[in-house]
Amino acid sequence: MPDKLNCWEYMKCGEKNCPAFGRKDIYCFATAGSKHCHNGLEQSNSFKKCLSCEIFKNQTGKDSGNDFMGLVNELYAELEKSEAQNLLFRKISSLVQSTIEIDKTLHVILTCVTAGYGLQFNRALLLMTDESGGFLEDRMLVAPASKEEAYKVWQEIANLDVTSENLPELINIYESGFKTARKKYKPGKIMLSLAEKNVFSLCMQERRAVVCDYKYRSLIPGAFLDFWKADYFAVAPILSGSSVRGVIVADNFVNGKEITIEYLNLLSNFAFQAGLAIENALLYQNIEKRAKELEETNIRLKEAREILMRAEKLAVVGEMAATVAHEMRTPLISVGGFARMVLEKVKDNPENQRHMEIIITEIKRLERIVHDVLDFVRPFELTLAPINVKKVVEEAVVLVETGRKTKDIIKMEISGNLKPLIADGERIKQVFINLMENALDAAEITPIIVSARVENNSFILEVKDVGSRIESGDLDRLSRPFFTTKKGGLGLGLPIAEKIVKEHKGKLTIIPNSNGVVVKVTLPV
Amino acid sequence: MKTILVVDDEENIRQLYSEAFKEEGYNVLLAATGTEGLEMASKNTVDLIILDIRLPDIDGLSVLEKLSRDNKKEVPPVILNSAYSGYENNSNVWLAEKYLIKSGDLEELKNTVKKIVERK
Numbered sequence: 001m002p003d004k005l006n007c008w009e010y011m012k013c014g015e016k017n018c019p020a021f022g023r024k025d026i027y028c029f030a031t032a033g034s035k036h037c038h039n040g041l042e043q044s045n046s047f048k049k050c051l052s053c054e055i056f057k058n059q060t061g062k063d064s065g066n067d068f069m070g071l072v073n074e075l076y077a078e079l080e081k082s083e084a085q086n087l088l089f090r091k092i093s094s095l096v097q098s099t100i101e102i103d104k105t106l107h108v109i110l111t112c113v114t115a116g117y118g119l120q121f122n123r124a125l126l127l128m129t130d131e132s133g134g135f136l137e138d139r140m141l142v143a144p145a146s147k148e149e150a151y152k153v154w155q156e157i158a159n160l161d162v163t164s165e166n167l168p169e170l171i172n173i174y175e176s177g178f179k180t181a182r183k184k185y186k187p188g189k190i191m192l193s194l195a196e197k198n199v200f201s202l203c204m205q206e207r208r209a210v211v212c213d214y215k216y217r218s219l220i221p222g223a224f225l226d227f228w229k230a231d232y233f234a235v236a237p238i239l240s241g242s243s244v245r246g247v248i249v250a251d252n253f254v255n256g257k258e259i260t261i262e263y264l265n266l267l268s269n270f271a272f273q274a275g276l277a278i279e280n281a282l283l284y285q286n287i288e289k290r291a292k293e294l295e296e297t298n299i300r301l302k303e304a305r306e307i308l309m310r311a312e313k314l315a316v317v318g319e320m321a322a323t324v325a326h327e328m329r330t331p332l333i334s335v336g337g338f339a340r341m342v343l344e345k346v347k348d349n350p351e352n353q354r355h356m357e358i359i360i361t362e363i364k365r366l367e368r369i370v371h372d373v374l375d376f377v378r379p380f381e382l383t384l385a386p387i388n389v390k391k392v393v394e395e396a397v398v399l400v401e402t403g404r405k406t407k408d409i410i411k412m413e414i415s416g417n418l419k420p421l422i423a424d425g426e427r428i429k430q431v432f433i434n435l436m437e438n439a440l441d442a443a444e445i446t447p448i449i450v451s452a453r454v455e456n457n458s459f460i461l462e463v464k465d466v467g468s469r470i471e472s473g474d475l476d477r478l479s480r481p482f483f484t485t486k487k488g489g490l491g492l493g494l495p496i497a498e499k500i501v502k503e504h505k506g507k508l509t510i511i512p513n514s515n516g517v518v519v520k521v522t523l524p525v
Numbered sequence: 526m527k528t529i530l531v532v533d534d535e536e537n538i539r540q541l542y543s544e545a546f547k548e549e550g551y552n553v554l555l556a557a558t559g560t561e562g563l564e565m566a567s568k569n570t571v572d573l574i575i576l577d578i579r580l581p582d583i584d585g586l587s588v589l590e591k592l593s594r595d596n597k598k599e600v601p602p603v604i605l606n607s608a609y610s611g612y613e614n615n616s617n618v619w620l621a622e623k624y625l626i627k628s629g630d631l632e633e634l635k636n637t638v639k640k641i642v643e644r645k
Contacts, residue, residue: 329608334537336629342546363629374609 007055088112093274102281109274110142111174113250119252128246136192136200139183150254190223204244209236209268211259234259236271240279318377325373336363372492382503386420389452396432413451421459427500434493435463435519442468461521469511527642529551532562533577545631559583571601572642578607586617593620602641
């Protein structure tokens with residue numbers, strides 16, 4: 001081919017419309033003229049063709065006296081690499097936005113940091129802050145176990161075009177290729193304090209990536225050096241909102257390649273993506289937590305509603321019982337009164353007398369029920385005064401024992417110099433009566449023991465029995481009005497006692513033990 | 526013969542008390558309302574009043590207060606007799622000799638009446 005032949009001369013094209021036609025002062029590839037030579041291809045693509053064109057070589061090659069060709073080739077290679085990195089970046093970006101599997105995303109990022117067409121680092125390590133924020137812990141490592149393994153894997157991916165849709169394929173090659181290293185590595189090998197001044201804490205504080213080399217050896221923690229076994233590496237902070245979640249450490253321990261500022265910046269960008277991934281995952285976790293909380297609140301609300309409904313039902317039942325009791329009271333008094341009068345008059349007829357006695361006994365029972373119901377539903381005001389608990393208990397014991405026609409079946413363990421309790425004496429007496437009646441009805445072995453003491457600023461009153469049993473499942477229901485296991489009982493004894501204790505701002509607890517039951521009343525001093 | 530005045534709006538209760546106390550040897554006067562009770566107390570010589578609290582016109586506690594304010598006559602002892610507890614804290618209750626919850630068992634009422642009347 002003759003020297004310095006211009007394209008229009010060489011091609012003999014006769015394209016008079018071409019801007020390069022007929023000119024000797026301008027190269028065809030520098031003008032739009034190439035459009036005509038290469039079937040109307042776009043400039044950027046057609047320029048690629050120029051690279052292999054004889055005219056181009058002739059005019060720009062070493063023989064031409066300027067090494068323009070060499071420069072262009074170099075630039076072109078750079079362009080291709082950065083295009084590849086760009087694509088990889090975009091892929092990672094979309095991956096980060098679309099996945100909530102934090103570990104998987106972080107693994108992809110580390111893989112890309114070390115991928116041949118990615119950042120080309122030899123290995124990458126992820127360090128994350130612990131929950132307290134005071135320490136850095138290693139979480140993930142992507143690295144070959146040896147140089148042989150590294151070259152084998154890199155050879156394999158050398159032919160793989162990472163810029164296309166095959167990111168998962170790349171990761172698979174890495175995962176299977178670096179199997180031995182993955183097996184050997186378990187997270188949690190190192191723990192670095194962030195309170196100390198070291199290369200990692202500085203990187204996180206200043207929120208910028210750094211290249212660490214032997215000059216900064218004093219800033220590399222010993223624990224890290226023992227693990228990493230190299231003092232030349234790059235560190236990039238993982239930023240997530242206003243906080244720093246950790247760092248990515250990467251180096252070229254296999255080929256010893258220099259870490260340029262350009263690669264450091266790229267690493268920084270990858271670390272930024274990792275930060276986004278973590279942020280996303282945390283947001284998702286937060287949403288999940290909130291959803292769970294909402295669910296729990298919902299359940300509690302449902303329970304509360306059930307309790308309310310039960311209470312309402314109970315209130316209605318209570319009101320109805322009170323109305324009935326109220327209406328029954330006066331007629332019962334006259335029926336009872338006349339019945340007793342008749343009884344006096346039929347004492348000469350044993351049969352009539354027996355019948356009247358039954359009538360009177362049954363009336364007494366009815367009177368008791370009416371009294372209990374009205375006592376339970378009636379709101380009452382407490383008449384507070386200092387009371388002698390021992391005296392109150394003694395009076396209650398007399399009443400209970402007289403009613404049962406017994407003696408000494410209730411034992412008292414109350415000190416004579418117990419300090420006075422500010423309470424409504426009559427009401428507290430009622431509490432003791434009800435608890436003692438219950439204990440006597442249930443206990444197999446007497447005596448039952450009534451005790452009182454002061455403990456931690458509280459008055460503790462206890463009624464203890466031996467031999468009574470509470471069926472499993474009944475414990476919760478014991479204080480419910482109208483619950484009873486007794487034949488002929490109304491189920492108001494314990495609720496009334498509890499109501500009185502509550503009015504005194506105290507607490508009534510039923511404690512079943514191995515040989516009986518203790519009812520404990522705690523009242524504030 | 527001692528005279529007892531029974532003030533109660535329930536006819537059956539009046540009947541019961543009347544028979545029971547007549548049997549015990551008392552002269553028994555009956556009133557169904559508070560006003561009626563006050564009137565009978567002022568017109569007759571009464572040794573004791575059994576006074577219900579819930580009455581249709583003026584309640585027993587007001588009757589008690591009115592009796593006490595009437596200085597013309599000596600006020601007879603009063604037994605407040607209600608089917609309900611809960612009046613214990615009312616200051617007028619202290620004007621009565623005794624506060625007894627109504628019951629079909631008249632023993633306690635009879636004993637109390639006897640004690641008060643005999644003391645007089």
